[in-house]
Structure formats: structure tokens, C-alpha cells
Amino acid sequence: MALERHLGCRPVETGPLDVVGVGNALVDVISLESDEFIGRHGLAKGSMELVDPERAVTLYGAMGTTIEQSGGSAANTLAALASLGGRGGFVGRVCDDQLGAVFAHDIKTVGIEFPIPPATSGQPTGRCLIVVTPDGERTMSTFLGAAGELDADDIDEALVARAEVTYLEGYLFDQAAAGEAFLRAADVAHRHDRKVALTLSDSFCVERFLGGFRELVAGTVDLLFGNESELCLLYETKDFEEALGRARVDCAMVAVTRGAAGSSVVTDSMRVDVPAVPVAKVVDTTGAGDFFAAGFLYGLTHGHDLETCARLGSLASSEVISHVGARPEASLAQMAVPILG
Amino acid sequence: MALERHLGCRPVETGPLDVVGVGNALVDVISLESDEFIGRHGLAKGSMELVDPERAVTLYGAMGTTIEQSGGSAANTLAALASLGGRGGFVGRVCDDQLGAVFAHDIKTVGIEFPIPPATSGQPTGRCLIVVTPDGERTMSTFLGAAGELDADDIDEALVARAEVTYLEGYLFDQAAAGEAFLRAADVAHRHDRKVALTLSDSFCVERFLGGFRELVAGTVDLLFGNESELCLLYETKDFEEALGRARVDCAMVAVTRGAAGSSVVTDSMRVDVPAVPVAKVVDTTGAGDFFAAGFLYGLTHGHDLETCARLGSLASSEVISHVGARPEASLAQMAVPILG
Numbered sequence: 001m002a003l004e005r006h007l008g009c010r011p012v013e014t015g016p017l018d019v020v021g022v023g024n025a026l027v028d029v030i031s032l033e034s035d036e037f038i039g040r041h042g043l044a045k046g047s048m049e050l051v052d053p054e055r056a057v058t059l060y061g062a063m064g065t066t067i068e069q070s071g072g073s074a075a076n077t078l079a080a081l082a083s084l085g086g087r088g089g090f091v092g093r094v095c096d097d098q099l100g101a102v103f104a105h106d107i108k109t110v111g112i113e114f115p116i117p118p119a120t121s122g123q124p125t126g127r128c129l130i131v132v133t134p135d136g137e138r139t140m141s142t143f144l145g146a147a148g149e150l151d152a153d154d155i156d157e158a159l160v161a162r163a164e165v166t167y168l169e170g171y172l173f174d175q176a177a178a179g180e181a182f183l184r185a186a187d188v189a190h191r192h193d194r195k196v197a198l199t200l201s202d203s204f205c206v207e208r209f210l211g212g213f214r215e216l217v218a219g220t221v222d223l224l225f226g227n228e229s230e231l232c233l234l235y236e237t238k239d240f241e242e243a244l245g246r247a248r249v250d251c252a253m254v255a256v257t258r259g260a261a262g263s264s265v266v267t268d269s270m271r272v273d274v275p276a277v278p279v280a281k282v283v284d285t286t287g288a289g290d291f292f293a294a295g296f297l298y299g300l301t302h303g304h305d306l307e308t309c310a311r312l313g314s315l316a317s318s319e320v321i322s323h324v325g326a327r328p329e330a331s332l333a334q335m336a337v338p339i340l341g
Numbered sequence: 342m343a344l345e346r347h348l349g350c351r352p353v354e355t356g357p358l359d360v361v362g363v364g365n366a367l368v369d370v371i372s373l374e375s376d377e378f379i380g381r382h383g384l385a386k387g388s389m390e391l392v393d394p395e396r397a398v399t400l401y402g403a404m405g406t407t408i409e410q411s412g413g414s415a416a417n418t419l420a421a422l423a424s425l426g427g428r429g430g431f432v433g434r435v436c437d438d439q440l441g442a443v444f445a446h447d448i449k450t451v452g453i454e455f456p457i458p459p460a461t462s463g464q465p466t467g468r469c470l471i472v473v474t475p476d477g478e479r480t481m482s483t484f485l486g487a488a489g490e491l492d493a494d495d496i497d498e499a500l501v502a503r504a505e506v507t508y509l510e511g512y513l514f515d516q517a518a519a520g521e522a523f524l525r526a527a528d529v530a531h532r533h534d535r536k537v538a539l540t541l542s543d544s545f546c547v548e549r550f551l552g553g554f555r556e557l558v559a560g561t562v563d564l565l566f567g568n569e570s571e572l573c574l575l576y577e578t579k580d581f582e583e584a585l586g587r588a589r590v591d592c593a594m595v596a597v598t599r600g601a602a603g604s605s606v607v608t609d610s611m612r613v614d615v616p617a618v619p620v621a622k623v624v625d626t627t628g629a630g631d632f633f634a635a636g637f638l639y640g641l642t643h644g645h646d647l648e649t650c651a652r653l654g655s656l657a658s659s660e661v662i663s664h665v666g667a668r669p670e671a672s673l674a675q676m677a678v679p680i681l682g
Binding site for chain 1: 373401402404405406407408409410411420438439440443446447450451465466666668669670
């Protein structure tokens with residue numbers, strides 16, 4: 001299939017980068033379903049669950065008409081960063097198949113470097129089955145496929161060294177080899193005096209790998225992203241302020257989203273609380289955290305103060321939840337003009 | 342890829358059908374672009390052009406972030422018919438690849454029979470690169486792939502015989518073997534006292550195959566669908582009333598869409614003009630004609646009068662142009678309650 005092989009071969013830029021993301025290269029398969037669907041198929045609403053091929057087939061078979069669009073948490077963040085005018089790279093694995101070509105096209109066409117070639121053997125490109133309910137909440141069942149085959153050898157030292165921030169997707173902790181890729185990327189970043197950011201990604205994910213996450217956060221992470229419930233789970237407390245206080249001890253910077261309540265950012269010397277940007281209707285929350293991180297990282301790597309970083313995060317987040325799919329539909333740079341001038 | 346092979350294997354119903362569609366099985370690849378993009382890539386705005394793999398690669402490479410969703414003109418009609426509560430079947434060809442699995446899933450999950458198994462060799466599943474401009478107009482470049490390999494042997498007599506109407510997609514005229522499939526389907530339908538409907542599909546398409554279309558319309562077609570400009574081209578006149586008058590002589594029934602001006606339906610004894618259903622914003626006109634045909638055919642096969650048929654067509658059309666993509670996002674049956682009670 002020569003057509004597939006040549007898709008998305010737009011040349012990419014070289015030079016310094018704002019962010020390199022390490023994450024799952026996935027194509028989202030999205031359908032709108034009732035709450036009853038969630039119950040009938042034993043899904044945990046709002047969560048991300050890894051599924052095997054059999055479960056993926058059953059669920060997909062039950063889903064109504066779907067839309068396919070590139071996804072993956074860190075990849076969404078990079079795409080949103082690009083829409084703000086940022087420069088980035090993405091490290092993740094796809095297979096040399098049609099969905100892999102879709103993923104590669106969508107990340108490269110917005111100007112993000114994506115240097116790992118598609119695998120010519122092994123599992124097909126991973127996909128995330130996303131059920132969006134009428135309240136805009138998304139429930140995800142991920143068949144990792146090729147994405148799950150990422151390992152430490154995929155971390156390109158030169159690429160990581162070029163980026164001000166190396167951004168790690170917590171979901172990758174589901175795979176042991178990917179965990180090693182994390183550590184290698186973080187090690188390379190630190191050796192080059194770069195910052196390491198981690199997003200906690202998902203409550204269940206935090207619960208499953210509590211020890212590993214705690215160690216990573218305390219020992220390696222400079223900038224921690226997560227939402228309120230993920231942070232509380234990480235520190236095994238119901239008290240958000242306590243969790244935030246403890247995270248502040250572990251990491252130089254912590255940025256936490258709190259849904260409609262906005263976001264809180266702390267460093268050892270500062271705290272900033274920023275309200276959410278209201279939207280007319282929350283259509284699909286997929287990518288809300290990814291886009292917050294994108295706005296925040298764009299601000300941070302462009303010399304803005306913490307409040308501006310958080311406001312850019314809220315703004316980007318408001319864009320992605322107002323439509324189906326986790327890639328920007330509007331120019332985030334244009335939307336950010338009132339903030340950045 | 343066991344996963345791909347098992348996708349969309351929901352069991353289908355048997356029994357009488359309202360409509361069997363014969364058309365191109367395509368996955369739409371949609372991006373939002375400026376008018377400048379249309380000019381720069383030499384596209385004819387609002388048209389459908391067939392492209393070879395090289396051109397598809399170039400265009401796709403130039404397109405921004407895309408959404409993938411099942412498409413194909415007649416397949417869209419069948420999906421919309423199903424959303425109205427109608428029963429149908431679809432005859433078209435996909436390859437045994439990921440996009441083929443997407444197409445099969447989306448048509449089967451709404452209850453449409455899709456009996457032709459994916460081809461295990463030959464070209465990949467076809468796709469339609471759709472550029473949507475800010476005015477909501479769509480410009481299509483189609484790489485037919487496996488869809489173009491449809492031939493007369495694919496026409497299943499039993500399936501066609503079960504359907505009240507056999508609906509033929511004019512786009513298929515682009516392929517000689519598919520033209521034979523048309524004739525065979527029409528022949529089978531008539532031998533079983535069924536009706537044959539044709540949609541003209543596209544102005545360029547009508548121009549390219551004027552003689553063939555005229556012969557088909559005059560000799561075989563019972564119910565003709567098209568828009569104003571296609572009908573005028575078919576009869577080589579600028580006068581819509583003249584074209585309509587001549588079509589009325591050729592076919593027992595003619596249903597013509599006129600954009601914002603609504604639609605006109607004529608038989609030998611009647612004429613009905615129905616206004617368009619206004620929409621807040623025309624987002625993407627892809628599928629407007631397909632959905633008009635769906636509403637009309639649903640009405641016709643459920644014993645409604647011509648005015649109701651045309652109103653159902655306008656209603657269905659208003660749904661599809663209010664969002665990106667050519668498959669229903671809302672329940673058309675629910676939307677039709679004020680008309681059907």
C-alpha cells in the first residue's frame with residue numbers, strides 16, 4: 001500500500017524545542033452514547049481502562065457511528081502547543097498501517113516533530129474507544145497496540161536535549177518498558193539541564209502504580225500536572241490542600257486542574273488560583289487536562305508569569321471541551337491574543 | 342490483525358427492505374481549510390474529483406488536522422434512512438484493512454445490511470479527502486481504491502429483490518464495471534417489480550457521462566434525484582423549469598434540491614415545492630443531497646404523500662449540514678416527530 005506509506009511526509013523543522021512529549025500514539029474512536037450504555041458494558045464513567053483485543057472488538061461492535069481522530073494524551077498536548085505557536089516533538093509508537101498514517105499525518109501537519117518511523121511488524125496502531133455521554137463526560141477503553149511497545153531505546157537523546165521541557169504521560173506507566181523509557185527520558189533531560197514534567201493522567205492509573213508514581217514525583221519530576229482527584233489519590237488523602245502541600249515539597253512546580261473550579265499552581269514561594277474559562281456547553285471533556293498542560297507549558301517556555309501560564313491553560317482547555325475530539329478546531333494562538341496581546 | 346478482522350460483526354436482520362443502495366464505500370477524511378487552500382491546490386470548489394494515489398498523498402499531506410468518518414454518497418443515504426427508522430442494505434466494496442473495518446462498523450451498527458465481505462487483495466479501502474471552507478461548502482477529492490472494483494457480480498439478486506427501491510449513486514459512473522453493476526441492479530429490481538432510483542451526484546460527473554446518464558434516466562430510472570445545476574446540465578439548458586419538464590417525461594418521479602430555495606418534486610400528475618428547513622449555521626454541506634434522498638425515500642416507502650416525502654428530505658438535510666461529517670449525529674426519527682406525528 002504505497003499510498004499509506006507516503007502519507008504525512010511533510011518535512012519538519014529542526015532547532016530548539018519548547019516541549020518533547022513521551023506518550024501513547026493513539027487514534028481515538030469516538031461515539032456519542034447514553035449513560036445506560038456505560039452501565040450495560042460495565043465501564044467506569046470518566047476513567048481510562050486498558051482493554052485487550054477481544055474486549056475492544058466487543059465494545060466497538062456495540063458502539064454506534066464513530067468518528068476517528070488522532071488522540072493520545074501527550075500527543076494532544078503537543079498538538080495544542082503547536083496551535084499556540086509552540087515548537088515540539090513527540091515520542092511514541094505507531095504501526096505502518098492506516099491508523100498509524102492518520103496519527104503521523106495529524107501530528108506532523110501541525111508542525112510537531114515525530115521522528116520514530118512506524119513499526120513494520122508487531123501489533124497494529126493503538127486506538128482509544130471513547131464513549132461520550134450527554135453530560136460531555138468521556139469514558140475511555142484503550143487498546144494500546146503498537147503504542148505499548150515503546151521502550152527506552154526509543155528515547156532519542158538529541159531530541160530530548162533540544163527541548164526545554166520533557167513531558168511524560170502517566171498512562172505510559174501501564175507498560176513496564178515504557179516506564180523505563182520515562183526514566184531514560186528524564187535522565188537525559190536532567191543531564192542537559194532541562195526540566196521534566198509529568199501528568200498523572202488518570203485516577204485508576206495513579207492507584208495502580210502508586211508506589212512508582214510517588215517515587216517518580218519525589219525523585220525526578222520538576223513540574224507535576226494532574227487533577228484534584230488524581231493528586232489526592234497520589235497522597236492518599238481526601239484533603240486537596242494537604243495533597244497540594246505535599247506535592248509542593250516533592251516538586252518545584254505543581255499545576256492542578258479542578259474542573260469548573262479552575263486551576264491551582266504552586267511553587268515553593270508562590271500560589272496562583274485561576275478560574276476556569278466558561279464555555280456555552282461542555283460537549284466532550286476529552287483532552288481537557290491535555291490542553292491545560294499545553295497552555296501552561298506554552299506560557300512557561302515563553303517566559304510568562306505563573307498566572308498567565310494558568311490562564312493560557314484554562315483557555316486552551318475551554319476550546320477542547322466545546323467540541324467532540326481532542327485536537328484543536330480553532331487557532332489557540334488567536335484565542336490567546338487577549339491574554340498575550 | 343485479528344482485531345481488524347472482527348470489527349463490526351453485529352448480526353443483521355433479514356426480511357423486506359425499504360432501500361438497497363449501490364455506491365462507493367468510502368471513508369471521509371475531513372479538514373477545515375481556508376478558501377485560499379482551494380485555490381492553491383487547484384481544486385474546483387464544491388465538486389468531487391477522482392484522484393490517483395499520488396495526488397491523494399500530496400493533498401492529504403497539505404491538509405491540516407483531519408477527522409475520519411465513514412462516508413460515500415449512497416452509504417450516507419442508507420445511514421440516514423436507518424436513523425429515520427428505515428430498513429436498508431448497501432452494496433459496495435471495501436478492502437480488509439482498518440478503514441474498511443471502520444466503514445463496515447459504521448454501516449452495520451445502524452442496522453444496514455452490508456453483505457459483501459472485504460476484499461483480501463487489491464487496492465486499499467477508498468477515501469474521500471474533503472476540504473470544508475468557512476462558508477460550509479465541501480470540495481472532495483476521491484481516491485476510489487477498493488470501491489472502484491465493484492462490478493456486476495457484486496449485485497446479489499436476493500438482496501435487491503427484497504428492497505422496494507434500488508438506489509444508484511451517480512458517482513459510480515466513473516467506473517465502467519460499476520456502470521454494469523448499475524444496469525444489473527436495475528434489471529433485477531425491475532424483474533421483481535421494484536423501483537429504480539438514481540442520484541446524479543455531481544455536476545462534473547453528469548458532464549463527463551452525459552450520454553450514459555441520459556440513456557439511463559430515459560430508459561431505466563423510475564425516480565431521479567439531483568440538484569438544480571445537475572438537472573440543468575443533464576438536459577443542457579440553463580432553464581430549470583425546462584429541465585424539470587424534460588425529466589418529468591423521462592422518469593415517473595423527479596425530486597430536485599435547490600439549496601436554500603428548498604426542493605421541487607414532480608410526477609406526471611403533480612408538482613410539490615417545499616421550502617428548506619432553516620439551520621442556525623451551515624457548517625458542512627457534505628451529505629446534504631444524500632440526506633434529502635434518505636428522507637424522501639423513507640417517506641415514499643412508508644406510504645406518505647409527496648409533500649411529506651419532500652419535507653422529510655429537507656428535514657434530514659438540515660441535520661447533516663449543521664455539523665461536520667455526513668452521518669447523522671441526532672436521531673432523525675425524533676426530529677421527524679412533528680412531521681410524522
